[in-house]
Amino acid sequence: MNTEEFGFETQAIRTQLERSQYLEHSVPLYLSSSFVFEDAEDMRASFTEEKERNIYSRFSNPNTSEFVDKICKMEGAESGYAFATGMAAVYSTFAALLNSGDHIVSASSVFGSTHALFMTYFPKWNIETSYFEINKPETIESFIKPNTKILYAESPTNPGVDVIDLELLGNIAKKHNLILIIDNCFATPYLQQPIKFGAHLVIHSATKLIDGQGRVLGGVTVGDAELIRQIYLFSRNTGPALSPFNAWVLSKSLETLAVRVDRHCENALKVAEFLESHPNVNSVKYPFLKSHPQYEIAKKQMKAGGNIIAFEIKGGIEAGRKFLNSIQLCSLSANIGDTRTIVTHPASTTHSKLSEEDQLAVGITQGLVRVSVGLETVEDVIADLKQALS
Secondary structure (H helix, E strand, C coil), X not given: CCCCCCCHHHHHHHCCCCCCCCCCCCCCCXXXXXXXXXXXXHHHHHHCCCCCCCCECCCCCHHHHHHHHHHHHHHCCCEEEEECCHHHHHHHHHHHHCCCCCEEEEECCCCHHHHHHHHHHHHHHCCEEEEECCCCHHHHHHHCCCCEEEEEEXXXXXXXXXXXXXXXXXXXXXXXXXXXXXXXXXXXXXXXXXXXXXXXXXXXXXXXXXXXXCCCCXXXXXXXXXXXXXXXXXXXXXXXXXXXXXXXXHHHHHCCHHHHHHHHHHHHHHHHHHHHCCCCEEEEECCCCCCCCCHHHHHHHCCCCCCEEEEEECCHHHHHHHHHHHCCCCEECCCCCCCCCEEECHHHCCCCCCCHHHHHHCCCCCCEEEEECCCCCHHHHHHHHHHHHC
């Protein structure tokens, strides 16, 4: 069945592998490391890629293919490849496309592990990265060099929940013949499709809202078929493939993505409005609060604001620690995008290895708290945050 003409939710639910002879309603697990061939000619044609078929689960697997197919349809992408983790997707995407001597222009507000790739590991292979400030997009072109190959950004960012104009990035990438890669993890394909604005590749940590229940790790990159081909060949040889079981879980999770994210966003907006009115809070960032610096951009490119809020507690790092120690209902965890609300203090945890100067450069103040708003009764979440702030 061709689901191309159907709506987002229908595609998420009805994009499935063909049924086996058992006529199952839910797609089975294909827990097999390898697949057999009919004869020598079938084997030869398969390895030369004259036939498109499963050979080995490091290359492809029916469960993984279904998951990737769904994400491609949701993002409007031509092709994709799924990875064991979100960071495997980030690393493999860059490693497949870059050569020694290449240059990246990236927003400075990126996930801590991505920052480590850019600053610690890629320089070992003579790959440089220049950072632009997320709130100064007018400076981006000044960082572009003759050897610049990739323009990269997260939107919204982790953990500061800043938003950048994807259409602007698309135009810059086109003008300078750059590959535009967007980490769309915080928004999911349900809220935002960067390819519509000119992105060539879109990356997700499927561990977050795509799974949505804190169960499995996974990552995926989708986009331009020629670029994905390079990423596939690199990954086929280096082995960061997503497991069939995790792919099955994630594909099932996509069936409820829309209804889950709708409630996440509804809850998050209420929590953000509460925090904005609290006397012990200096500032709140949530894309669909009118006070957000990029509110109009967020409204243009996102369906709703997502489930992540960043707010600054009065009193700095000690107030942040005291707040975490006072939490009762919400979870203290490094994950986001769970059914359970999670609070994190980046300055003392996820970004603690950065100097205070580097933290401030990417928008992390000493009192900054990140909240991943879950699916609990929102009044209960607000009550817990209220008593912890008091």
